Amino acid sequence: MSSPSQDSVRACLSGIHDPHTGTDLVSSQAVRGIGVDGDRVAIEIQLGYPAAGWHAALAEQVRAAVEALPGVARATVSVTSRVFAHRVQKELTPLPEVKNIIAVASGKGGVGKSTTAVNLALALQAEGAVVGVLDADIYGPSIPKMLGLEGRPDSPDGKSIEPKRNHGLQAMSIGLLIGEDTPMIWRGPMVTQALQQLLNDTRWQGLDYLVIDLPPGTGDIQLTLSQRVPVSGAVIVTTPQDIATLDARKALQMFAKVEVPVLGIVENMAVHVCSNCGHSEHVFGAGGGERMAAQYGVPLLGALPLDIRIREQADSGAPTVAADPDSPLSLAYRDIARRTAARLSQQARNKSIAFPNIVIQNT
Template sequence: MLQKEIEARLARYQDPYLGKDLVSAKAIKRITVNGGGVEIEISLGYPFEGRKARMIAEIETLLAPLVEGKTLAVRLSSQIDAHNGRQGVSGLANVKNIIAVGSGKGGVGKSTIAVNLALALAHEGARVGILDADIYGPSQPAMLGSSGERPVLKEKSLLPIIRYGLQSMSIGYLIDEDAPMVWRGPMIGKAMQQLLHDTAWDALDYLIVDLPPGTGDIQLTLCQKMPVSGAVIVTTPQDLALLDVRRACEMFNKLNVPIIGVIENMSHYHCPHCGHDEPVFGQGGGAKLAEQYQLALLGSIPLDIRLREMTDSGNPPVTQEPEGQHTGTFCEIARKVAAILALQARDYSARFPKVVVQHTSPGQVKTEE
């Protein structure tokens, strides 16, 4: 009886990121009533380390009237699964989910968003990597403070560069910093596929791919060849940016890549001296885009010189100010991104053995695993 009462009470607890109660989300794995103690195991499909303590406290308060006089142990964990995105593209053995970060145009701070989103997912407890696919302007090595490093080749695979617990790979690690990239589209597409498949990613929950700006041949090739689970769109509020970003949305839709949501960067300028907020690039653009395409507005990032200075110097705010305002904003966005992705259909393809059928002679079929 007590187990049923506890389950009924937990059905009242609404997860703010999944938009479901714990019972509907199938997050309750076990409820054990043993003498004078009650143990509850809950597992969610996204990382949430930053709000775990708060969630435990809320559940304990919710159940307090039912378990009076008993000890209550609430154990929370995250179980991140692989999810379907673009169909017909083989997934990577050591990567559960690939999240593409695109913008449709340059100058909107896409790379800054990508690296801080990746770090925020890691901050929330996930295993994360980042692939810098912006071949003409690889900036992730500088943003991670790893410029000049070279990946090690081991057993025909490149070992990713590790910074702040983040696995990273970029063409910037393989060429001189000032070397011009005078490659054509097909060469770039092939190089990116090699970086994706020939990097020894180590058991990643999420791989963030920082796409180059635009919607041309390079972007199409990358999205067609990569097993993308979902895409995040970065825009600024101004109308000119929205025109190009809409093209990116249309590109992902035509490629059948699910769009997770929209992040509005440079939403306003916050004066550090007087505290005044000024919408330098207009306002409401991200919300309009999200409404037009029926997407989630994942968050708004202010135009802040500290965010730019810290990221450009190789010390992103998520790593240097774990309790800071920017970290809180990026972690909130990271939880939303991961939770929306968790609601997609799961991908079980990696669990099935590879079956090869060979015809040996007329009337005989040889099957191998």
């Protein structure tokens, strides 16, 4: 029996579908190398997004498919991930220590946006990324409580501030700089200046992703973010009910107008399962997020249940992905994180941070 060829192995890999990108491994340029030595094959796969929870399953799927080819006795498969910086809005470049900024937004309050943002950040980290969280809700900061952060952040030079850390995340919020009960009675320009200072003066360290938890609506903070902050993509959080999706559409359209790619929609509180009898009920309606995704041509990244544990764990300072990492709820967040990052990985890469500016002068 003749030995397999690289072309036959590549053709086999082109038939393996990546559920997170929606494309095959070859089309997504995940195949980094194919080596053939007689009846043995070695394959190197590098995903453009963090997916530690899927690496082993993908490696086994590839191994089984390749070993089914004629002439292949054994296949060795290596699967890794590498996160790149991706393109942002015109005339902006990524921050020096932040490869990608993902904005988490909603059209209205009360849809679980902040809870989704912190669990998304924790899920990205669980999949292998270095992640930070910026609380952009100046009037109602909730990230310190959700992440169990206490005390004021340090300022080593009196100008910059060190991010607070818990559960492995780097985090910053105006709530860390003021009293818990202190109201922020500020006008728009002061709010937008505060956001920029929190973003630019924080000493972020080697982040693959900075998740920004936006306040609800499409006001000053959102406008500042879209014009002055290098955002790689946005995630829209909604509940299934028509009122929530109506407002979420406005947030989606806002990002479209400022040329920030919408990575997808997360439908929160999709179904409630009674903890006593197990009865399922769509308290806020059904299918709203799916219909919205279909209407605007963006993916539905996932649907999360209305579960009291999500609220209790966030209130306790240990969100679901940190408190119960192996639970079905945490696995749902991790699947959403992989899909979000995979969607971003398909955007064009930002080349501006790869090379320094070179100026040639006559001396």
